Amino acid sequence: MSLLELKSVSKGFGPPGARAEVLRGINLSIEEGEFVAIVGYSGAGKTTLISLIAGLILPDTGTVSLRGVEIVGPGPDRGIVFQNYSLLPWLTVFENVSLAVEQCFPDWTPEQRLEQAERYIRMVHLESAALKRPSELSGGMRQRVSVARALAMEPEILLLDEPFGALDALTRATLQDELARICQDTQTTVVLITNDPDEGIYLADRIVPLSASPSATFGPSVEIDLPRPRDRKGLNHLTRFKEIRRELTDYLVASSRSKRLEVRRTLVLPDIEPEDLSIPRSAIAGRTRPIRRSEIKRETVEI
Amino acid sequence: MRNIRSKLDWLLMPLVGFMIAVAVWEFVSVALCKELPSPAKTWSESRDYVLKPFEKRGEMDQGILRFTWYSLILVAKGYAIALAVGTPLGFMLGLSKTFTKIFDPIIQVLRPVSPLAWLPLGLVLFVGAGKQASELGALFTIAVCAMWPTVLNTAVGVRAIPQDYLNVARVLKLSRSKTFVKVLIPATLPYMFTGFRLSLGIAWLVIVAAEMLTGRPGVGGFLWQEYNALNYARIILCILTIGFVGFALDRLMGCAERCFKTA
Numbered sequence: 001m002s003l004l005e006l007k008s009v010s011k012g013f014g015p016p017g018a019r020a021e022v023l024r025g026i027n028l029s030i031e032e033g034e035f036v037a038i039v040g041y042s043g044a045g046k047t048t049l050i051s052l053i054a055g056l057i058l059p060d061t062g063t064v065s066l067r068g069v070e071i072v073g074p075g076p077d078r079g080i081v082f083q084n085y086s087l088l089p090w091l092t093v094f095e096n097v098s099l100a101v102e103q104c105f106p107d108w109t110p111e112q113r114l115e116q117a118e119r120y121i122r123m124v125h126l127e128s129a130a131l132k133r134p135s136e137l138s139g140g141m142r143q144r145v146s147v148a149r150a151l152a153m154e155p156e157i158l159l160l161d162e163p164f165g166a167l168d169a170l171t172r173a174t175l176q177d178e179l180a181r182i183c184q185d186t187q188t189t190v191v192l193i194t195n196d197p198d199e200g201i202y203l204a205d206r207i208v209p210l211s212a213s214p215s216a217t218f219g220p221s222v223e224i225d226l227p228r229p230r231d232r233k234g235l236n237h238l239t240r241f242k243e244i245r246r247e248l249t250d251y252l253v254a255s256s257r258s259k260r261l262e263v264r265r266t267l268v269l270p271d272i273e274p275e276d277l278s279i280p281r282s283a284i285a286g287r288t289r290p291i292r293r294s295e296i297k298r299e300t301v302e303i
Numbered sequence: 304m305r306n307i308r309s310k311l312d313w314l315l316m317p318l319v320g321f322m323i324a325v326a327v328w329e330f331v332s333v334a335l336c337k338e339l340p341s342p343a344k345t346w347s348e349s350r351d352y353v354l355k356p357f358e359k360r361g362e363m364d365q366g367i368l369r370f371t372w373y374s375l376i377l378v379a380k381g382y383a384i385a386l387a388v389g390t391p392l393g394f395m396l397g398l399s400k401t402f403t404k405i406f407d408p409i410i411q412v413l414r415p416v417s418p419l420a421w422l423p424l425g426l427v428l429f430v431g432a433g434k435q436a437s438e439l440g441a442l443f444t445i446a447v448c449a450m451w452p453t454v455l456n457t458a459v460g461v462r463a464i465p466q467d468y469l470n471v472a473r474v475l476k477l478s479r480s481k482t483f484v485k486v487l488i489p490a491t492l493p494y495m496f497t498g499f500r501l502s503l504g505i506a507w508l509v510i511v512a513a514e515m516l517t518g519r520p521g522v523g524g525f526l527w528q529e530y531n532a533l534n535y536a537r538i539i540l541c542i543l544t545i546g547f548v549g550f551a552l553d554r555l556m557g558c559a560e561r562c563f564k565t566a
Contacts, residue, residue, distance in 0.1 A: 056470055074473040086467035090489040099485065103475045153475075 001068055002029035003189055004053065004157055009062035011048055022048050024215040026062070028208060030157070030191065035183055037192045037200030039248060040210030041256060046193045047083065049210070050161045053191060054080045066156060076104045079150030080159040084166065085142040087134040087149075094130040097121055097149045104153045120152040121145075123182060140171035144178075151182070157189045164199070173232065176202060180229065197248045201241060202230055209248050211255035219251045340536035348536035362520060363528050367544055374510050374521035375548070377438070381445025382506045386499065388446065389453035393498070394487070396454065397461025414451045418444050418509040422516050441513035448509045452501035460494025461487065492563045500556040507549045522548075 006028040012021040022045040030036050040046050051057045052064055055074040064071045066078070087096050098117040105113060121130050124144035134142050143163055150158055163179075164172040180203055183190055194200050200207045201224055209219040222244055226235070235241050325342050332341040340348065349367070356368035395402050396410075425440030425447075432439050468490055472482040514523030526541035 054474060056473060074470075075476055076474065078474075080474055082467060082470070084467060086471050088468060088471065088486065088489070090492075100475055103477060 003032045003034075003067060004028075004030040004191070005063075005065045005068075006053070007063050007065075009052060009059040009064060011045075011052060011057070011059050021215045023052075023217070025217050028218060030189060033187050033189055035190045035192070035203060035205045037194055037204035037207045038210055039194055039197050039200045039207055039252070040216065041212050041252065042195050044210050044212055045216045046195070046210060047161055050080070050159050050191065050193050053157075054078050054159055076100070076153045077156045078159055079153045079155030079157070081143070081146045081150045081161065081163045083162045085134070085139075085146045087142060087145055089134050092131050092133055093126055093137070093145050094118075094121065096134070096145055097152050100149045100153050116152055120148040123151065123185075124148045124178065138171075139167050140175060143167065143175060147179070147182070151186065151188070155188070157191065158183075160190065160192045162193055162195065165195070172199075177232070179203060184228065197245055197252075200248075201226075201244055202232060202235060207244070207248060209251045209255075212252070219255065222247055338535065340539060345536040345539045348534065349540035352537070352540060363525065365520065365525075367522075367525075367540060370520065370522045370525050371544060371548055373519070374514065374523065377441060377513075377519075377521065378445065378503075378506050378510045381442045381510070382449055382503060384442060384446035385449040385502055385506065386453055389450040389498070389502070390457055390495065392450075393454045393457025393495070394461055394491075396458035397491075403458070410451065410454065413447075414455075416448075418448045418512050419516070421447050422513055426517070437517040437519055441510070441517055441519065444513050445506050445509045449502040449506035452505065453495070453498035456494045456498030456501070457491060460491035460498075463494065464490045493560070496556070496560040496563050500553065500560055503552055503556050504549065507545075507552060511545055 006026050009026040010021065010024045012019040012023075014020045026049065028036075038046060038049065048057070052059055053071070055064075055071045055078065058072065071078075088099070091099065094117060097120060098113060101108075101113045101116045105116070108116070118127075118130075121127060124147055126141060126144055126148065129137060129141060134145065137145070143166075147160075147163070160179075164175055167175065176199060183203075190204075192200065192203060197207070204224055206221055206223050208221040210216050211219055224244060226238065226240060328339075329342055332339040332344075352365075352367040356366040358366045359369060396406065421444045422440060425443035426436055427440075428443060429436045429439035464487065468486050469482075472486045477485060510521065511523035511526070513519075514521040515527040518524055518527065522541055522545055526538055526545075529535075529537040529541070
């Protein structure tokens with residue numbers, strides 16, 4: 001049985017009648033220890049998808065299940081790293097991480113919890129900043145704290161929602177390397193949401209493209225059979241890398257093009273009733289408009 | 304030289320301002336309105352009260368700081384009631400849309416009512432308390448008038464909590480009470496303190512009016528008594544005291560506010 005399973009999931013927003021479908025017919029199963037990247041346009045519904053897995057929102061149809069148990073709400077078994085870090089600004093780095101630890105392992109002794117929090121802060125190399133508040137940290141450091149917090153919960157699955165989207169290219173590369181290392185060390189199952197195919201290929205075991213909005217759905221997934229550890233510079237010259245990249249980009253571009261051709265307009269019929277123009281208007285009879293056909297009592301039908 | 308001057312600016316510039324104000328005051332008292340006591344006369348009349356600030360010579364004849372102290376104690380009590388009632392009310396308004404729909408109109412109607420209008424009602428309410436009536440009435444007035452900024456700012460603060468923080472609480476499965484203590488309160492604190500600061504300002508405004516009407520010993524009561532005794536110089540002393548104390552209170556709250564600013 002796969003660890004995470006999405007079965008014909010769809011989700012839309014808005015009031016009934018004007019509902020805008022974001023995701024349609026999503027099927028995905030993720031094995032234990034797998035690193036899956038979901039690549040798609042921004043606005044395609046990637047964040048909606050990860051919120052569904054996290055349980056922050058529930059699907060309209062279909063089911064999301066973890067180890068065969070349907071997800072009905074958020075929980076610490078799915079550690080999530082939000083796009084905008086979502087650290088609590090009034091807590092220090094250490095307190096942010098240890099709040100999560102405290103919450104996930106209530107039966108542990110204080111020493112064990114302290115050890116756990118420190119271990120994960122060490123893992124993301126933030127020992128020196130442990131007592132600082134998020135506002136004193138750079139974007140990259142904040143995102144590391146967020147990763148440490150998610151990992152310290154020892155989740156079954158780690159959900160990353162465009163974790164490096166807001167970072168500059170150099171920091172992003174460093175953090176990608178660190179993420180690759182951490183994932184290999186901890187053997188966590190990861191779902192990475194990204195809009196950068198290269199990032200997906202560099203990090204993941206499998207890439208699933210998400211077609212353009214509205215009603216986004218998954219395209220054929222691509223196995224990344226490149227050996228690990230991967231070398232960022234060498235990767236660009238591998239034929240297999242180029243193939244995968246082309247495959248992905250082709251699918252995404254094609255999906256967006258087909259979406260653009262689709263005309264989505266509700267046809268509004270004009271509010272007109274047929275009138276018999278042969279009958280003259282007469283204001284004397286109290287009429288200001290010609291008689292409508294439906295108002296004529298007798299109608300001759302020619303046979 | 305230039306450097307030293309700019310460093311002393313924070314002290315020198317306000318001093319210049321005060322000197323100009325005193326000069327205008329002197330000019331008005333000499334040339335325009337003979338009834339207005341001049342700065343020198345004000346000083347000579349109120350020297351006793353300023354130089355022996357804690358002396359008690361009689362019920363309505365005490366050092367100015369002693370009067371201020373009475374007023375501050377009353378303000379502290381009323382302000383504490385205002386915060387104790389206003390903060391939870393603000394949280395409820397911020398958390399529940401239904402609650403807002405039900406009570407917001409009432410709050411908007413009660414908010415602009417002047418302390419002078421509340422005080423008689425307060426006195427009537429506590430008429431059974433006998434001797435305590437004037438104090439309880441004053442407390443009631445301070446609490447009712449000073450509450451609104453706290454209520455409204457807390458409500459705004461609760462509504463402004465980013466969804467991200469609430470998502471974190473949900474993912475961590477924080478219990479309701481823990482979410483409240485660990486997320487809601489810290490996230491609202493900066494707004495709450497803005498409310499507290501405004502409330503304190505109002506509480507200090509109200510105390511003077513309340514004391515004037517009830518004749519309780521305090522800065523406001525002293526002011527009214529000196530007006531009745533036709534001693535206008537001491538009225539100016541009272542006004543200056545009220546102003547400086549209000550300024551100091553506001554500064555204190557400003558410092559406290561800064562301590563709780565997050566990100």
